[in-house]
Amino acid sequence: MAFLELSAKQRLVLLAIFVGWALDAFSSGLISFSLTPMANDLMIGTADKGAILVAWPVGMLVGAFVFGYVADLYGRKPMILLSLVLMGIFGGLTAVVSSPIEAMILRFLGGLGASTYMAVGSTLLAEYMPTKQRGRAVAVAESSWAIGWLAASLISFLVIPEMGWRVGMGTGFLTLLAVPFVLFLVPESAMYLESKGMTDASRKLREEFGLVGASRASRASVADLLGKRFRTPTVMLWVHWFAIALAYWGTFLWLPSMLQLRGLSLMSSLQNSILITLVQVPGYISGAMMIERTGRRATLAAYMAVSGLASYLLAHVVTQQDAMIWACLFSFFNLGAWGITYAYTPELYPTAVRATGAGWANAAGRIGSIAGPYMLGLLLSYGDQETAFIAFSAVQVISALAVALLGRETMGRELEG
Numbered sequence: 001m002a003f004l005e006l007s008a009k010q011r012l013v014l015l016a017i018f019v020g021w022a023l024d025a026f027s028s029g030l031i032s033f034s035l036t037p038m039a040n041d042l043m044i045g046t047a048d049k050g051a052i053l054v055a056w057p058v059g060m061l062v063g064a065f066v067f068g069y070v071a072d073l074y075g076r077k078p079m080i081l082l083s084l085v086l087m088g089i090f091g092g093l094t095a096v097v098s099s100p101i102e103a104m105i106l107r108f109l110g111g112l113g114a115s116t117y118m119a120v121g122s123t124l125l126a127e128y129m130p131t132k133q134r135g136r137a138v139a140v141a142e143s144s145w146a147i148g149w150l151a152a153s154l155i156s157f158l159v160i161p162e163m164g165w166r167v168g169m170g171t172g173f174l175t176l177l178a179v180p181f182v183l184f185l186v187p188e189s190a191m192y193l194e195s196k197g198m199t200d201a202s203r204k205l206r207e208e209f210g211l212v213g214a215s216r217a218s219r220a221s222v223a224d225l226l227g228k229r230f231r232t233p234t235v236m237l238w239v240h241w242f243a244i245a246l247a248y249w250g251t252f253l254w255l256p257s258m259l260q261l262r263g264l265s266l267m268s269s270l271q272n273s274i275l276i277t278l279v280q281v282p283g284y285i286s287g288a289m290m291i292e293r294t295g296r297r298a299t300l301a302a303y304m305a306v307s308g309l310a311s312y313l314l315a316h317v318v319t320q321q322d323a324m325i326w327a328c329l330f331s332f333f334n335l336g337a338w339g340i341t342y343a344y345t346p347e348l349y350p351t352a353v354r355a356t357g358a359g360w361a362n363a364a365g366r367i368g369s370i371a372g373p374y375m376l377g378l379l380l381s382y383g384d385q386e387t388a389f390i391a392f393s394a395v396q397v398i399s400a401l402a403v404a405l406l407g408r409e410t411m412g413r414e415l416e417g
Contacts (some may be wrong), residue, residue: 004133004140007210013128014137016185017121018144020084020178024117025148027091027110027175028056032252033156033273034165038103041165048100050377054370055104057249059111061366067116068359076124076355077188079116084178086113091172110172118142119362122342123355127191128209131414134347135291139339143284146277146335149252153274191415195351225349225357233348234357236406241365243399244304244341247311247392248334250372251327254380272324279328280335287336295411296344301404303337308396310334315389334396348408350416368395 006014031053039049063083071079090110097103122138129137160168190205205211225234290299310330317323349357376388 004137006130006133006137009209010128010130010137012185013125013187014141016178016181017125017141019181020080020117020121021141022144022148022151023084023175023178024087024114025145026152027087027148027172028114029149029152029252030091030156030169030172031056031094031107032254033152034160034168037160037165038169042097042099044100046377046380050374052100052103052107053254053373053377055107056111056114057245057366057369057373059108059113060115060369061363063112064115064119064359064362064366066359067112068119068362069356071116071120071123071355071359072192072353075188076120076127076192077182077186079120079355080124080182080186081179083113083117083120084175084182086110087117088173088176088179091175092170094172095166095168095170115362115366116359118342119359120355123346123358124186124189124192126343126346127189127351127354127415128211130211131412132292134415135296135340135343135411136288138343138346139284139288139291142339142342143281143288145338146280146284149280150274150277153277157274191351225353225360230349230353230357232406233408234361236402237345237348237357237361238364239402240300240304240341240399241345241361242368243395244307244334244337244368245365246368246372247307247330247396248338248372249369250376250388250392251311251314251330251334254373254376276324276327276331279331283332283334283336284339286332287339291340291343292411295409296340296347297403297407297409300337300340300344300407301400303333303340304396304400304403307333307337308393308400311389311396312393315386315393344407344410347410347413347415354415 004011004014035049035052038044038052044052063086067079067083087110090106090113094103094106094110097106122141125138125141126134155171156168159171187205188201190202190209190211193199193205194202224230287299287303307330310326310333313326314323314330317326345361346354346358372388372392375391376385379385379388
């Protein structure tokens with residue numbers, strides 16, 4: 001984080017959001033590595049395996065849609081804390097399930113918190129960062145997703161073969177460790193307080209964080225998201241979020257299982273998954289570096305286009321080596337695009353509807369994250385993964401075009417109050 005010029009208090013907020021984001025990814029990723037041994041133990045078929053994977057994104061859809069709106073009404077911080085509690089408790093309790101139905105219910109409840117954290121956390125973080133560093137700071141926070149997913153990979157690699165999938169899933173309770181970080185290091189958004197008329201509290205926080213000036217609360221309502229004022233950015237975001245989530249979740253939730261279908265053992269598939277996850281880190285860093293140089297729109301469109309190409313190449317792999325090369329290319333650019341996406345989204349809306357706009361864009365993504373794993377699981381049951389990856393490629397190219405043609409540049413602009 002040396003390239004971020006932030007005050008001490010801003011760094012603490014970034015650290016807290018960073019830790020929570022990593023644990024969000026950790027909770028989300030555990031099922032990917034536990035699914036095969038869980039299915040073998042509980043005699044779960046392919047269709048139910050797909051439903052278990054989809055349950056978390058369904059929860060994310062509901063959580064993003066509902067709690068983003070609630071965060072604009074009652075504050076960012078309470079929703080961030082609630083999201084961590086939901087993930088930690090219900091994600092960890094998945095360790096004691098005895099049927100696919102129980103797994104689906106718990107994964108759904110945990111998923112309610114996952115997207116809430118990311119949508120509302122990125123909104124609050126953006127509202128506390130200086131303009132010249134805002135996009136980069138949010139991209140850095142989102143980069144912790146790779147760390148959390150990697151931690152899930154490593155714990156699964158070390159724990160599941162020796163102690164079983166139940167112990168692996170039980171580590172989901174670790175997400176609760178982020179609660180004290182947010183509770184004690186993250187204040188309520190000064191811009192939110194200003195929008196609710198709490199000017200004294202907002203002014204005090206602005207002085208503490210070295211934020212210049214006071215925000216002017218503009219009038220906006222949820223209806224404006226699809227009104228003349230915000231219709232174009234909203235449509236662009238919904239198309240983009242659907243595409244990036246469909247490709248990401250469809251690929252990564254099934255990745256260990258797909259590698260095993262190619263003849264790898266559980267241990268070997270986990271090792272390869274760890275390598276592919278490691279590639280996400282430089283992908284995030286590159287996106288964070290570029291976002292304040294070439295801007296949000298151009299960088300995001302380029303990353304999505306290359307990610308779409310990687311998905312197309314994955315559709316036609318013949319050897320295990322080919323699969324690893326194109327999966328790493330996809331991992332680099334798709335995850336770099338995620339960091340840019342979370343930085344860009346809240347910048348397109350004013351304070352009054354910022355969390356709602358970010359939450360509903362996130363919800364559009366959750367539709368994609370439901371469709372991706374389900375579609376790939378269904379096609380895998382027929383021995384056909386090529387069609388799914390061609391579809392993943394197509395939607396990412398559409399996203400690149402939507403961002404390039406409909407997006408507006410927000411680099412260097414103050415957030416609208």
